[in-house]
Amino acid sequence: MEKRRIVVGLSGGVDSAVAALRLKEQGHDVVGIFMKNWEDDDEGCTAEDDHRDARLVADTVGIPFYTFNFVKEYWDHVFQHFLQEYGRGYTPNPDILCNKEIKFKCFLEKALELDADCIATGHYARVRFHDGHYQLLKGVDPNKDQSYFLYTLGQRALSKAVFPLGELHKTQVRELAKSAGLPNWDRKDSTGICFIGERKFKDFLQGYLGTKPGDIEDPAGNVVGRHDGLMYHTIGQRQGLGIGGPGDPWYVVGKDTDRNVLLAAQGKNHPLLFAPALSMSSLTTCSERPLALPHRCAAKIRYRQQDQACTLVAGAGEGQWNLVFDEPQRAVSPKQSAVLYDGDVCLGGGIIDQPLAEVPAELAERVERVPTR
Structure with a gap:
């Protein structure tokens, strides 16, 4: 295998740690980078803990470790869009935009400036060159496949991307981390949106968007409740509507953004x-x-x-x-x-x-x- 200079994004989690470990064991020239995308002075943000764990991983694997600051880029190209769409009552996925704008654009360009041949992350996905172009493939673990979050990657990004976990299952990743003595081998997987950390999602958003109360209507147009803002509800949601009464549970079936009305109906399989x-x-x-x-x-x-x-x-x-x-x-x-x-x-x-x-x-x-x- 050709030895390459590979810059690995270390998040502090076990997946990126094992990605770096595998590349190092394969004989590549590996550099670990922590991406600082969010200011960590807010209560509940885990960026400081993530940075510490990433550094410990780099020391254990035996690779250089640096930090790239993309706070401004993240705010300008990810978070502002996120807030704008939520403010309109929608629920976009910021992780997809982060991969497009930060990890496989800002991070990639910065890594190439350091003479890297390519970058690697802990995503469960694969890349192959086939029929004259690069293809993005699902990870082999159906429970962890993350190609969904990477669909915006074009040919340049795919040609420079390495996903060392694409052929592994999560259980194998844990075992490799434990046997190698990685300090975060049993760290709990992160869930939800990265910049929210341990805080409640609604509480976090209200700090930026406040509330925008409106009616909850049933399919016949009857008012059956009130909401604090369309942005705090998702289609298919059952919990948190505050609608009582007899019959089946209520579910969000739509949003009328022009009237600021949340539409709800009874029954998990309501036609709407x-x-x-x-x-x-x-x-x-x-x-x-x-x-x-x-x-x-x-x-x-x-x-x-x-x-x-x-x-x-x-x-x-x-x-x-x-x-x-x-x-x-x-x-x-x-x-x-x-x-x-x-x-x-x-x-x-x-x-x-x-x-x-x-x-x-x-x-x-x-x-x-x-x-x-």
Whole structure:
């Protein structure tokens, strides 16, 4: 194997630690970098602990360790967008934008300035060169595959990306960390959004967005409760609505952002929770080649969802696309990502604009022409 200079993003967690360990054991020239993306003077932020653990890992593995400060870049290119969309009542995924704008742009460019051949992270994903271009593949552990969060990576980023954990299962990663004596081998995996830390999500957001109370209406337009802000609720949510009374539990089935009204209905499988299709925009492909339309593929509309058979077709306007599913999908959430797959290969994805309550006849006709593979 060719020896390369590889800069590894050390987060303080066990995954990135084992990524660095494996590369070091393979004989590469490995440098550990901690990315400081958030000011850690707020109560509940774990950045200081993360930095300490990352440094301990670097010392144990025996690699140089440095810190890159991307606080301004993160605020400008990730957090501001996050706040803007939440302020409009939507719930975007900041981790996807962080990978695009920080880890595989700012971090990559900085690493290349240090004469790195490539960068590595602890993501459970794979990259291969096939048919003249780089492909992003799912990680082999179906419970940890993180290709969903990486779908925006284009050819340049993929050509410089190494994912040492792509062929491993999480249990193997823990075992490798323990046997190597890594100090964080049993550290609990982080969950949620990185900059919120141990704080409650709603409490954190209220510090920036405050509250924007409004009515909760049932499908008939009756007011059944009140909400503190559309941004604090997600499609399909059951907990925290504060609606009592007889019958089945209440679920969020939609948002009327123009009227600041949260829409709720009773029953986990209420028809309003399901959509046969969705509209999407900002479509990107990992190959940077346009997909021939209509295109038969599979999609995930949330992380860890099973692949859902669907057809990608052109939308009504420029820069618009539609996904028509073989089976109606539950809780389609605007501003989340729909990520496309062909087996293990991630094709790319886009931003969900809205669910479609029905498939227009002209759209259905185009879908029917596409043979099922």
